[in-house]
Amino acid sequence: YSHAYAGTPPPPPTPEPPQWGEQVFTQTYTAGDGTQVMTVRYTLPMVQNTDTCPAGEVINDWYKADGASRMESAEANYEQVVADYDVSKAAGFSFTPVTEEMSYEVVLSTDQVISIRRTWYINSGAAYPTVFELGENFDPQTGIKLTxxxxxxxxxxxxxxxxxxxxxxxxxxxxxxxxxxxxxxxxxxxxxxxxxxxxxxxxxxxxxxxxxxxxxxxxxxxxxxxxxxxxx
Structure with missing residues (x-):
């Protein structure tokens, strides 16, 4: 006869709170003459201990998709920025390169909720830089985004x-x-x-x-x- 398995299966790892790192989406865009016209850098959260944090992979995937979507938007925006640059150059106007940066902070992490806050900063030479505040709240057991x-x-x-x-x-x-x-x-x-x-x-x-x-x-x-x- 044969045993289905020898001994008892190893217990699942004890769930641990997330340990945070970052996933960075960045790109520098240049015009046809080599002039830098736009830079984007989105620094988003990344759970490093996905083996012991049950919500980690789901949260990481959410921000990975968010970052990819922002890079697509930047690519679309780039065409407009290059057009603006070409017009400015032809008219002899000065041109301010567009800079976008995003940073994040984990503002709460308990066994009930993980709350993350992001700041999105856009400078395109206007009188005021544009700043957006973003926030996400996640279930720490499943990683599902809460509303x-x-x-x-x-x-x-x-x-x-x-x-x-x-x-x-x-x-x-x-x-x-x-x-x-x-x-x-x-x-x-x-x-x-x-x-x-x-x-x-x-x-x-x-x-x-x-x-x-x-x-x-x-x-x-x-x-x-x-x-x-x-x-x-």
């Missing part, structure tokens, strides 16, 4: 409280911003989780005269009646 409805039970109550916090923020309280204007600018999916609470933001150039993102931190206690996330 607003995974955290909150009452979207209207959350909106009312977040808009109220924006209206009281230093950046907006001095301005003539109405509740209606801030409500229109509020995007429920623009949030992440930190040790201090939920952070919501409004992108720059969404409200008149506000060129940079505005953010507010809402303590977990303030939303505990409408939130499914209990702070550690």
């Amino acid at each position: 607003f409805t995974d955290f909150f039970t009452d979207a209207q109550a959350v909106q009312d409280r977040v808009v109220k916090a924006f209206l009281a923020s230093p950046e907006l309280s001095a301005g003539e911003f109405t509740q209606a204007a801030v409500t229109a600018a509020y995007q429920p999916e623009q949030f992440c989780l930190t040790s201090d609470g939920y952070v919501f933001w409004i992108q720059g150039n969404t409200l008149t005269g506000i060129h940079s993102p505005v953010e507010v931190t809402i303590p977990y206690d303030t939303l505990k009646d409408v939130s499914m996330y209990a702070a550690q």
Whole structure:
């Protein structure tokens, strides 16, 4: 007779929290005469211990796809930038190369949620560089990307409280911003989780005269009646 297997199978590795590295998507683009017209560098998260972190591969794949998509967009944008360069050169105008950079920060990593925040910086010679804030929240067991409805039970109550916090923020309280204007600018999916609470933001150039993102931190206690996330 034969044993199906000798001894007991090895136990699965104990799940561990993610250890972070980075995956970098970068490219320098030049015009026909060799002039550098655009540089992009997107530094995105990468879980290094995918063998022991169950969510690692799924999270890595999400950012890999995001990076690939951004490189495709950059390639499409490059044609326009070269056209702008050619026009500027022919007219004798100065030309500022386009620079795009993206960085990330893991702002919370618990057994309930992994929250990542990204900053996307674009400089194309305008009076103000363009800055976008991005955020992703993941399930640390599966790596599935979580959405607003995974955290909150009452979207209207959350909106009312977040808009109220924006209206009281230093950046907006001095301005003539109405509740209606801030409500229109509020995007429920623009949030992440930190040790201090939920952070919501409004992108720059969404409200008149506000060129940079505005953010507010809402303590977990303030939303505990409408939130499914209990702070550690």
